[in-house]
Amino acid sequence: MCIRDSFMIGVMVACVPEALQVTVSSTLAISVMKMLRGNILVKRLSAVQTLGSVTVIATDKTGTITTGEMTVRKIWVPDKIVEISGVGYSPIGEFTVDGRPLGMEEVEETEKLLEVSALCNTARLVPPSDRNPSWGVIGDTTDGALLVAALKYGLNVQNILARKPIIHMIPFTSERKMMTTVHKGRDKIYVYTKGAPRSVLPLCEKIFVNGKTEKLTTELLNVIEEKISKFAGEGLRVIAVAYKELQDGESLDGKNIESNMVFLGLAGIKDPPRPEIRKSIEIAKKAGIRTIIITGDYGLTAQRIAQEVGIVEPSGSQSGSNRVITGVELEGMSDQQILEEIKAGCSIFALVTPVQKLRIVKILRENGEIVAVTGDGANDSPSLREADIGIAMGVSGTDIAREASDMVLLDDSFNSIVKAVESGRTVYDNIRKYITYVFTHNWAELIPFILYVVFGLPLPLLIIQVLAIDIGIDIIPSLALSQEPPEEDIMEQPPRSIKERLFNKSVFLRSLYLGIIIAAGAMFGCLNAWASGGWILGMQLDPHSPVYIKGVTMTFAGIVVGQMGNVLACRTSKTSLFKTSLKSNKWIWIGLASQIIILTLMIYVPPMQSIFGTTALGLNEWTYLALIACGVILAEEVRKWFARRLQKTGWLPKFNQKISKVKEVVVKYT
Numbered sequence: 001m002c003i004r005d006s007f008m009i010g011v012m013v014a015c016v017p018e019a020l021q022v023t024v025s026s027t028l029a030i031s032v033m034k035m036l037r038g039n040i041l042v043k044r045l046s047a048v049q050t051l052g053s054v055t056v057i058a059t060d061k062t063g064t065i066t067t068g069e070m071t072v073r074k075i076w077v078p079d080k081i082v083e084i085s086g087v088g089y090s091p092i093g094e095f096t097v098d099g100r101p102l103g104m105e106e107v108e109e110t111e112k113l114l115e116v117s118a119l120c121n122t123a124r125l126v127p128p129s130d131r132n133p134s135w136g137v138i139g140d141t142t143d144g145a146l147l148v149a150a151l152k153y154g155l156n157v158q159n160i161l162a163r164k165p166i167i168h169m170i171p172f173t174s175e176r177k178m179m180t181t182v183h184k185g186r187d188k189i190y191v192y193t194k195g196a197p198r199s200v201l202p203l204c205e206k207i208f209v210n211g212k213t214e215k216l217t218t219e220l221l222n223v224i225e226e227k228i229s230k231f232a233g234e235g236l237r238v239i240a241v242a243y244k245e246l247q248d249g250e251s252l253d254g255k256n257i258e259s260n261m262v263f264l265g266l267a268g269i270k271d272p273p274r275p276e277i278r279k280s281i282e283i284a285k286k287a288g289i290r291t292i293i294i295t296g297d298y299g300l301t302a303q304r305i306a307q308e309v310g311i312v313e314p315s316g317s318q319s320g321s322n323r324v325i326t327g328v329e330l331e332g333m334s335d336q337q338i339l340e341e342i343k344a345g346c347s348i349f350a351l352v353t354p355v356q357k358l359r360i361v362k363i364l365r366e367n368g369e370i371v372a373v374t375g376d377g378a379n380d381s382p383s384l385r386e387a388d389i390g391i392a393m394g395v396s397g398t399d400i401a402r403e404a405s406d407m408v409l410l411d412d413s414f415n416s417i418v419k420a421v422e423s424g425r426t427v428y429d430n431i432r433k434y435i436t437y438v439f440t441h442n443w444a445e446l447i448p449f450i451l452y453v454v455f456g457l458p459l460p461l462l463i464i465q466v467l468a469i470d471i472g473i474d475i476i477p478s479l480a481l482s483q484e485p486p487e488e489d490i491m492e493q494p495p496r497s498i499k500e501r502l503f504n505k506s507v508f509l510r511s512l513y514l515g516i517i518i519a520a521g522a523m524f525g526c527l528n529a530w531a532s533g534g535w536i537l538g539m540q541l542d543p544h545s546p547v548y549i550k551g552v553t554m555t556f557a558g559i560v561v562g563q564m565g566n567v568l569a570c571r572t573s574k575t576s577l578f579k580t581s582l583k584s585n586k587w588i589w590i591g592l593a594s595q596i597i598i599l600t601l602m603i604y605v606p607p608m609q610s611i612f613g614t615t616a617l618g619l620n621e622w623t624y625l626a627l628i629a630c631g632v633i634l635a636e637e638v639r640k641w642f643a644r645r646l647q648k649t650g651w652l653p654k655f656n657q658k659i660s661k662v663k664e665v666v667v668k669y670t
Contacts, residue, residue, distance in 0.1 A: 032048065189250060370498055562629060
């Protein structure tokens with residue numbers, strides 16, 4: 001084979017990372033399995049990489065930030081506040097007014113409100129069982145809370161429903177924000193309605209007070225509004241309850257059903273924040289990820305919860321994050337106005353319809369944000385599809401929402417979203433570590449071929465040896481790097497640009513830097529072996545001579561041993577190797593062991609020697625080869641020290657910003 005052919009084939013083999021596609025796909029697949037064990041079901045492999053670029057999480061409140069276990073804590077009936085004890089869905093609790101049991105004057109109003117809210121209901125209570133030791137609810141959790149409150153009071157809901165069966169229902173929708181059922185009694189028709197106060201109150205012309213109905217005056221409306229704000233300010237979800245009676249045979253058309261109703265009162269439902277949510281919000285903030293609540297709930301309720309978990313500042317703060325924008329306000333705002341409010345710090349959108357939610361997501365994306373959106377209902381599917389990462393709820397979500405999403409949270413927790421972002425960043429970093437590792441040996445393999453042509457040396461590395469490294473020896477260590485745990489500061493770094501490439505400038509320079517070191521060490525060992533056998537520059541060696549084979553073996557073994565040091569060095573990008581736990585990734589040691597075993601077989605087993613053109617090495621040669629690995633680790637420690645110093649002083653980010661501005665100017669004028 002002529003020099004030109006040897007050079008061209010050697011360059012092609014050395015420059016092509018043959019196992020890149022297999023390893024990247026394997027890394028993503030393994031990461032998806034790990035995320036599944038953490039209650040995150042990833043439906044699309046590419047979503048794992050996108051997670052590392054997320055800048056905004058647009059989340060619902062109920063079930064994601066809160067536990068989703070609703071409990072009716074307070075009831076307002078004119079003009080008394082009834083407190084209810086007990087938590088969760090267990091139907092055990094007491095009703096008190098100002099610390100005393102209910103008196104006769106409170107019983108009728110309270111009982112009527114509980115009856116209406118329990119019958120205008122689609123939930124079913126599930127008692128404890130061997131599989132689930134606690135009480136549960138099938139159906140809407142708000143309905144479940146109201147049903148439990150009625151059972152705590154002692155109402156026999158099934159008996160009442162038997163006397164007043166449902167003959168018609170107008171279901172709850174995200175646009176209507178209320179639900180109505182029609183019940184047939186002995187000689188009357190009963191219409192029961194419950195829902196958001198802003199939806200129910202306009203239907204009411206009367207109010208039930210002290211056992212009789214009165215006109216719903218402006219003064220009484222102001223009192224009701226005050227109680228709604230008070231309940232919402234305490235972080236309670238507020239449900240308004242109303243009813244009316246019709247004579248049997250009266251028309252039941254849509255307009256007639258939900259009109260001229262009698263207002264009964266308000267139910268304040270507590271849905272406590274998840275215990276771990278505040279810490280997750282703090283982690284997201286440190287990671288440069290903004291959390292925005294988009295909910296159909298009342299604004300003050302969402303604001304109180306947001307304050308409790310740390311999404312916005314406390315009430316006394318002058319921060320713009322405390323600003324609450326309602327769906328009604330959104331209708332009168334332009335996209336630019338909404339964007340300006342978000343930039344000013346607004347993080348709460350309340351009483352929002354699915355169409356408005358989709359609009360907010362589009363505005364965020366058009367502004368260059370990478371948006372992760374949560375949703376559980378069928379109406380959320382457009383927002384889930386529009387988002388960069390659509391996240392459906394696995395427990396409370398619908399099949400349509402899960403179908404439209406990229407990920408499914410099997411526990412509905414916001415904490416799992418933050419873990420998913422961390423996993424996405426870790427996967428991306430690990431793939432970069434793998435690419436750095438692979439391209440390092442590509443450089444180390446390429447340089448001997450360049451020296452072969454430039455200086456007229458004997459061929460220092462055989463093509464079969466290059467293939468042995470690329471698709472044999474370095475595969476297991478490459479996969480081992482993909483299993484590295486996240487670095488300590490991974491969630492303290494800003495989100496990665498979605499336009500940033502895996503093989504960027506830093507990966508290129510780092511792999512070149514390490515590749516030159518390994519190639520220099522390997523070539524020095526090769527040239528020294530040749531020189532010890534009498535070779536001088538310009539002399540050609542017989543490819544079958546022991547001197548030539550020993551030199552080639554030193555190049556081959558030097559690259560492999562250098563890569564053993566490199567796989568340890570590549571475990572972190574800035575953190576010192578000596579501050580990294582040696583037990584955190586067992587696969588690294590399996591990879592190192594595989595390299596030693598394969599290299600030993602290729603060097604010492606006669607049939608392998610004839611195939612790969614190698615020969616046995618002595619103790620002195622192995623001592624020198626070990627120094628190459630140590631040199632790689634030392635060189636990387638020096639680079640990491642400078643990287644940490646530059647990051648600490650802030651010089652590198654400022655330099656990168658200046659470079660970015662220069663690029664923008666160049667692009668603008670060219």
